[in-house]
Amino acid sequence: MAQIFGTPFIGREGELARLTGTLERAAAGDPRAVLLAGDAGVGKTRILTEAAAHAAATGTTVLTGHCVDLGDVGLPYLPFTEILGAAAADERLAPAFAAHPAVDRLIGQARGTAPDPGSRLQLFEGIAGLLADLADLAPLLLVVEDLHWADQSSRDLLRFLLSRGVLRLPLFASYRTDDLHRRHPLRPLLAELIRLPAVDRLDLRPMADADVARLVRALGDAPVPDSTVRRIVDRAEGNAFYAEELLAALPGDEGLGSLGDVLLIRIEQLSETTQQVLRTAAVAGRRVGHDLLRDAVRLPLGELESALREAVGHQLLLPDDDGSYSFRHALTREAVYADLLPGERVRLHGLFAELLGRPGHPPSSAAERAHHSRESHDLADALSASLEAAGHAQRVGAPAEELRHLESALDLWTAVDPPDRPADTDPVALTLRASSAAAHAGDPHRAVQLTRHALAQAGPDTDSELAARVRYTLAGNLIRIDHLEAAFTYSSEALALIPAEPPSRTWVWAAATHVLAARNVGRDEDAEQVARQALAVAEELRLADAQADLMVSLVGLSPDNRRTARGRERLTRARDLARAAGNLRVEMRALYSLALGCYESGDMDACLTWLGDGIDRARRAGLLSSPYALELRYLQSLLLYTLGRWDECARTAAADTELLPAAGGFTTAPALYVALGRGELDAAVAGARTLLSGPADWMATLVASIVLTDAAALRGAADDSARQVRTAIDALAENSSTTLPDVVVRLAALALSPVADAAETARLSGDAAGAAHWSGVAEELVGLARTTAARDDDGTPQGPEGLAWLARAEAERTRAATGPDVPAWERAVAAFGYGDPYELARCRRRLAEALLTADRREEAAEQVRAALDTAVRLGAGPLREDLAALVRRGRLAAAPAADDRIAALTSRESDVLRLLGRGLTNRRIGEELFISGKTASVHVSNILAKLGAASRTEAVGIAYREGLIEPEPVENG
Known part of the structure; x- marks a missing residue:
């Protein structure tokens, strides 16, 4: 940071100590991020500058990036572009860039080996890897200023770096709290980040009156009268910048009511030439390059330098290391800009647009040019620049900014005279391009809106191939949001618009889309006929x-x-074939079908292999939030849950959340199943409600229905669980090609558990009417399960999972009608042996109950022991409690409870476990306990074995759940 302050540092010693402490922790191997929050003028930049100076004095290189306010214009990745540009210019750091070519396009040095420009996640991972390599070369501190102005891509990248724990160096980021209105896009990101263990928040409150008084007295060239100090303190209200400006404006500040007035009084004291330079710089933005400012003010070099020297001397402008100038405070720039006459403002914006349109400016300047052109009412140039900015955003992997620029271009299209519009595009093609950007940005509903708009624009004179492309694109987007009948209608129209002869690429893709749409509405004969014809073409x-x-x-x-x-x-x-052709969307579809087929047939090992291949391809291509990649991620999360790898499932969900679009929330939903299994019913239900509160989404409805049905079952709410099944059927069948989606067999089996409990209770209490009622409900539910399990929703027989849920539903139906039945539950146990340990354990519990009823006590105890082992390993608290109650009720000799196993820890192992909970390595544990790292490793291995944990993280999780260790208090700042 090249900021220069002539003011003393007063009243922020505690906050500075927090920041320097963060730097010391980073030097010791514990890098953290600090979010510095405060109102405008409260001193954020000042304290960051002081912390940066401290860092530089200790040998740390400070890399700073700024966010800028250019209205609706998006400058993708601007702060990180500045940070990486400064690093690339440092001869000590530049060699690290060779190993990360994905980053080159961000700093304008793309080589021929650069990856696909659409690979957004590859860019993110490249930046993370580069920053890690840079940190190995030299101690670094990243500073991001004015985060409240950050573009969406920068916010996404920051979320990626912090949420995934891939940032290996300290980061300070500032933002204005008084700018964060209720719908500000930074708010949800802040809510996520402040919950992360490696992120601290530091609030800069208004300075104490005593500190403001000290500051005023220290700033004065001569002693400041007490009455003046009191007046400034009263008016500044703890705002350090306001206090400085009030003092600088003396004696002309009497009667001024706002900070803006005070700033303007200060500026009016300068020479007319300096005021002209400041007014011109204010139109450019918070920062402006020297050459651009020179060309804009059009002053002789000597006069310009004199004016700049005066502005710097009065601490209104600050010179930066890259040869640019920044307003010392954004409030100064805002006050100068607001004071411009309307005509003066338009003229200067037009001048900057003209200058930025000349050869030699980087592609990234197109967004600024579009802003200046709009403000100067040159709509034709604004349209051209918006299209250039969209192209740049696409190349650097910023689909949200690409969409904003394209939508801006669409807004301008009708306002620009036809001769001045770009000749190589038209509004229909432009709208289709915007819909594609919306899809890549993870907003399928916006993609549908834009494609519908393209359809409305495509009149009778529209080329037939373009008209067909609009319709099959709309059909594909509608499939994505489960509007299946409408998708079939538009795909049919697309096919009707163009003949199959002569063969054409457009007809083939219209046919391929129609095949998918026809299958989704159950028109398999139509789909197969068209598919075979299209395949030949x-x-x-x-x-x-x-x-x-x-x-x-x-x-x-x-x-x-x-x-x-x-x-x-x-x-x-x-x-x-798809991979060879370079069509990643189709490749992802094939990979998803391969993984799903293995899952449905019970081949979990092969499923994991295909999932790994698919997700790796999506990650390397930057398509992790695209169609089919989202489904792959959901299936991976579901498989981890099904296989009993619950901690890994929860970790994967937490790690994936930061890059998921709004429509991809279902991807991490199996983590809600984990929460249910561990007794966190309120959290799971809240997560399900969140899924249902978003845009209509079939997959979100499916997983939410499972959560809500099982939660009701776990609470013993028979009526509620049955009602959830009926609600789910109505919601899922609305856009399904079948009356009953195949998930209904699972929903019915889950709901049958409390229904059978209610029937048993009524029967044992002599309530014949109640028993008959609940038996009737059970018959209804098992009928649904049988109908669904007879054939899958694509007409094929159910796989092992569906048949296992049917076996459980049949066993519950029998329990509701006549009581626990050993053969029925033995069939359910055998069916879930395909690879679902949790559901297997739940069925073992019911089998043990049936065995007890049949007075087969030893066999019952064996089933309880097996189920208890699973419950302890998974941390399935409710199941463990049910098993413990069964042991007590049946006076069974079951396996030792988890508490007994944990009690077997030695005193030394308990000490090691406590330090494990603090996240210490074996070496650090050894240092704390005065033993060798090797001995500590032996103790850790023993702890994992005794707790039945597969990893250190899982062992700590079990220890917390069992109350062996308590979380250490965390300081909030």
């Missing part, structure tokens, strides 16, 4: 990616479907 035209897409669809229409070895061979071939 795709082969004739050598459209390998279209071939692959159609092959995936045909596998779903064939008896050799994705669950069969033959079907997966064909899907693998489709994957290879």
